[in-house]
Amino acid sequence: RRDGDLHIGGIFPMEGEGGWQGGQACKPAAELALADVNERLDLLSGFKLYIHSNDSKCEPGLGASVMYNLLYNPPQKLLLLAGCSTVCTTVAEAAKMWNLMVLCYGASSPALSDRARFPTLFRTHPSATVHNPTRIKLMQKFGWSRIAILQQAEEVFISTVEDLEAHCKKAGIEIVTRQSFLSDPADAVRNLRRQDARVIVGLFYVVAARRVLCEVYKHRLYGKSYVWFFIGWYEDNWFETNLEKEGIDCSPEQMREAAEGHLTTEALMWNQNSNQTTISGMTSEDFRTRLNGALREAGYDIDGERYPEGYQEAPLAYDAVWAVALAFNKTMEKLEKSGLSLKNFTYTNKKIADDIYEAINSTSFLGVSGLVAFSSQGDRIALTQIEQLTDNHYVKLGYYDTQADNLTWLERERWVGGKVPPDRTVVVNEL
Numbered sequence: 116r117r118d119g120d121l122h123i124g125g126i127f128p129m130e131g132e133g134g135w136q137g138g139q140a141c142k143p144a145a146e147l148a149l150a151d152v153n154e155r156l157d158l159l160s161g162f163k164l165y166i167h168s169n170d171s172k173c174e175p176g177l178g179a180s181v182m183y184n185l186l187y188n189p190p191q192k193l194l195l196l197a198g199c200s201t202v203c204t205t206v207a208e209a210a211k212m213w214n215l216m217v218l219c220y221g222a223s224s225p226a227l228s229d230r231a232r233f234p235t236l237f238r239t240h241p242s243a244t245v246h247n248p249t250r251i252k253l254m255q256k257f258g259w260s261r262i263a264i265l266q267q268a269e270e271v272f273i274s275t276v277e278d279l280e281a282h283c284k285k286a287g288i289e290i291v292t293r294q295s296f297l298s299d300p301a302d303a304v305r306n307l308r309r310q311d312a313r314v315i316v317g318l319f320y321v322v323a324a325r326r327v328l329c330e331v332y333k334h335r336l337y338g339k340s341y342v343w344f345f346i347g348w349y350e351d352n353w354f355e356t357n358l359e360k361e362g363i364d365c366s367p368e369q370m371r372e373a374a375e376g377h378l379t380t381e382a383l384m385w386n387q388n389s390n391q392t393t394i395s396g397m398t399s400e401d402f403r404t405r406l407n408g409a410l411r412e413a414g415y416d417i418d419g420e421r422y423p424e425g426y427q428e429a430p431l432a433y434d435a436v437w438a439v440a441l442a443f444n445k446t447m448e449k450l451e452k453s454g455l456s457l458k459n460f461t462y463t464n465k466k467i468a469d470d471i472y473e474a475i476n477s478t479s480f481l482g483v484s485g486l487v488a489f490s491s492q493g494d495r496i497a498l499t500q501i502e503q504l505t506d507n508h509y510v511k512l513g514y515y516d517t518q519a520d521n522l523t524w525l526e527r528e529r530w531v532g533g534k535v536p537p538d539r540t541v542v543v544n545e546l
């Protein structure tokens with residue numbers, strides 16, 4: 116009989132000022148998964164899994180000190196869960212010294228796809244580069260081979276654009292201009308007009324997105340001759356809220372007019388087939404019901420639409436705990452053959468660490484966030500969703516499976532001018 120306890124560290128961004136405080140919904144989701152896996156008799160039989168959590172505030176320094184506290188205080192931890200990209204970068208870079216796997220449920224930075232720097236990192240949150248093959252697929256579908264890029268000068272967008280440029284080169288798509296700005300996009304937007312940009316990929320956080328949209332309105336870079344690609348994980352009415360507070364000198368009507376018709380891409384984080392039973396026995400909608408219950412108990416006014424940060428990513432945290440439990444289960448079965456168990460793990464035991472790595476690396480199960488599997492660099496393999504803003508609300512246009520190069524298209528797109536906007540000025544020769 117195997118008996119005992121297995122312990123992992125959980126680093127959640129909860130109460131910080133900046134960055135992503137997604138631990139607010141992701142910690143409750145991870146705790147739901149912990150209860151579920153501990154209830155399963157066919158998993159980790161005889162062992163109970165524990166998560167020891169602390170708040171990183173999405174600050175790398177605090178995240179590092181939380182990690183050291185977890186590692187230097189008993190009981191010994193077998194693995195670390197982490198959230199934000201900045202914290203995950205710091206924790207994953209150090210964790211290899213303790214032979215610890217790091218599983219990130221909230222890190223989107225492309226820089227993390229680097230086995231040299233992060234040999235033990237896996238993430239159930241897809242990299243921001245997951246949008247790029249989808250963007251290329253849409254450009255090919257609509258015949259756009261001349262595009263422009265407008266980005267905020269932030270690390271995540273800089274590395275995403277580098278990946279996009281590589282995809283464009285491979286696909287023979289010309290980038291006529293790449294404009295970037297720190298916080299005021301006025302000059303960058305003006306330069307787009309000067310370069311006659313028509314199909315523009317925009318990469319910025321939501322506050323910068325509102326500033327961009329108002330400049331787009333002023334420079335009339337919208338309507339039947341333009342196509343904008345925005346990021347899809349802003350809140351649905353992002354373009355008409357906080358205008359006063361953020362000093363946007365466009366009215367909600369002007370913002371809506373400029374936003375009409377834009378496309379968005381985002382990684383799917385909730386399994387779309389809502390009546391498909393996942394490994395936990397729940398469908399993704401069952402999960403939503405249980406998560407909402409847990410969040411109400413934690414004091415969030417879910418029925419008043421007062422969602423905590425990280426709600427969108429909660430399935431990624433839930434599935435991360437399942438991935439850990441399944442990998443530990445697989446590792447224990449392997450270790451038993453040589454009379455060992457995970458209780459033999461120590462921070463200097465590379466052999467058992469390699470077994471855990473192998474087990475995570477070969478993960479493949481249907482979770483509430485969809486199929487959970489990792490690339491050789493530990494990146495989440497995910498589907499993307501394409502939407503278009505039509506009459507002030509987002510319409511699902513389709514989904515893209517990059518691995519299978521399969522675009523599911525719903526034929527719902529609508530263009531302001533009634534036809535697909537061209538990617539350049541079309542000169543009509545007089546007959």
Ligand SMILES: CC1(C)CO[C@@H](CC(=O)O)CN1
Pocket residue numbers: 135137198199200201221222223224348428
């Ligand atoms: C989709 C988003 C909001 C991207 O940033 C992630 C946080 C991070 O990468 O630090 C969380 N999920």
